[in-house]
Amino acid sequence: MGKPTSPPRAGQASGSPLHRLGGVVVLTGLVAGVGGMGLALLLHAVQHLAFGYEIGHWHGTVSFLQGVAGASPERRVLALGVCGLVAGLGWWGLRRYCRPLVSIAQAVAADDHRMPVFATTAHTLLQIVTVGLGSPLGREVAPREFAAVYAGRLAGLAGLTGEETRVIVACAAGAGLAAVYNVPVGGALFTLEALLCTYRFSAVIPALATAGIASMVAWLGLGDVWQYQFPPLAISASLVGWSVAAGPLLGAVAFGFSRAAAAARESAPRDRRLIPLCLVNFLGLGLLSIPFPELLGNGRGPIQLSLENELGTGLAAALFALKLGVVVASLRAGAAGGLLTPGMTLGAMLATVTAGAWNAVFPPLAPAAFAIIGAGAFLAASMRMPLAAIVLTFEFTRFDHDFFYPLVFAVVGAYGTCVWLSGRAGQPVPAGH
Structure with missing residues (x-):
């Protein structure tokens, strides 16, 4: 306070x-x-x-x-x-x-x-x-x-x-x-x-x-534009149920991501080792970008693909793992930058992966609906700002009012889980990376 x-x-x-x-x-x-x-x-x-x-x-x-x-x-x-x-x-x-x-x-x-x-x-x-x-x-x-x-x-x-x-x-x-x-x-x-x-x-x-x-x-x-184009979709009981079930998972992964990012920043070199480490890290990222161009940049591209229903479960899973790895590796090498959009990317990819399993059991829904909720919930937990994350997700996409309901449920589950895990780990709950 x-x-x-x-x-x-x-x-x-x-x-x-x-x-x-x-x-x-x-x-x-x-x-x-x-x-x-x-x-x-x-x-x-x-x-x-x-x-x-x-x-x-x-x-x-x-x-x-x-x-x-x-x-x-x-x-x-x-x-x-x-x-x-x-x-x-x-x-x-x-x-x-x-x-x-x-x-x-x-x-x-x-x-x-x-x-x-x-x-x-x-x-x-x-x-x-x-x-x-x-x-x-x-x-x-x-x-x-x-x-x-x-x-x-x-x-x-x-x-x-x-x-x-x-x-x-x-x-x-x-x-x-x-x-x-x-x-x-x-x-x-x-x-x-x-x-x-x-x-x-x-x-x-x-x-x-x-x-x-x-x-x-x-x-x-x-210009007066917003960041992501979100298709007109309607919510359903199935989507609300998924948001309740997925919230704790998103929060647990966000907690792990926050800890890994903090540890990488803490361990980053402050001397001349920065030069070879950054060079090797980013050359490796360049090689990875040959099969996965989506890895380059802060992650806006993969989020938009997920909102356009153009990401399959397999590609989303690969991008989640690789994005997590290259973000942590870049911080460990000594590079600096934010985690807001990268965190939203991880949330959208993870939600897209779980959407495949959910749609196999329940009446299928558009993956974009899962992705935007996952992105917002992950942001709320990883940056410890639930209210700001809900409003940012809306301003990023201008989604329909009804999407506030599943987003709120997912944010509650994700943020609550992250706070609980932080308490179990004996850590304070920092905000605003």
Whole structure:
């Protein structure tokens, strides 16, 4: 939970004049929106240049997965070799010559909420470039860090109190997420549930304002679009039954994935071993991409395939195992990135696998219905944010209202199982990776 604070005085918000705090909120939304838009455009540029598809048309009709699948095997391996060199040299140099990185969670929890500007900016650019070159990690941490580091500086220049700065840094992170994925409500809930762990009025208003502003600013370059196309499907008693039964399984696997990812990050080298390890890791991923182009990138492509009912049980099982392996291996090699979309990918693949068994016993349902519920439940458990995961899943797909019911049941089972397993393992329940 957030640190206790004294109630704000009339006409003030936690100590500072409202016009000053309001100005920082607006500027934070603008910075997050511009930063998220710029980083997303940079990602698209790197993807198109690396794999040679629709160069000059970064918002064309060809998806990243289609571009990768259309590239030659040699080009895929070459792109991942470059990715390994960029990752190894970049993160080794960052750790060798720059100030130590401060994560968003550390900045929010610490007395000093500042993050090193140059090191954090370089860190965000490395994440975007490597994901564009095919890294299997997520891109969502980069815009969150970019927004947070500059929002912290804005708060300092405005003379905000320590508690206000803490809230602004957290809001900036949620706004960065909102901008890059066009998820204003989900971004605000991420701030409140995963970072601040509060729904105080003094946090809710800036969280909503910054996320809304950032999303609308990002429309200028990214458009008002959502991430995944979800077909119109109706729920049934069978789907609700599956969501209740599958929730604990999704939660148990998400718990194992979170532990494996945390252990890999903890064991990652901080010295020159980063360079050969990253090179070998990403060259191996490049070779795997020859038969499985779906492994490259954060996982958006496989999720969309599952939502289009184009993944068989066998391919879904293979992608689940391989995606899990390459994500953990990349973290162990020293690469950095998010786990939001990779986690959703694992959930969608696992749900698609179980759909085959369920449909063999009960009246068959479209695999897409299982996939979207599995993705949302896995996200809720792996990142310990059930409410934000439900809203993010909706904003990602704009599914029909009725799908909230099976999604809620699956999230309850998954999150509850993950919390229970964390307690059995004697571990705290962290939030917001």
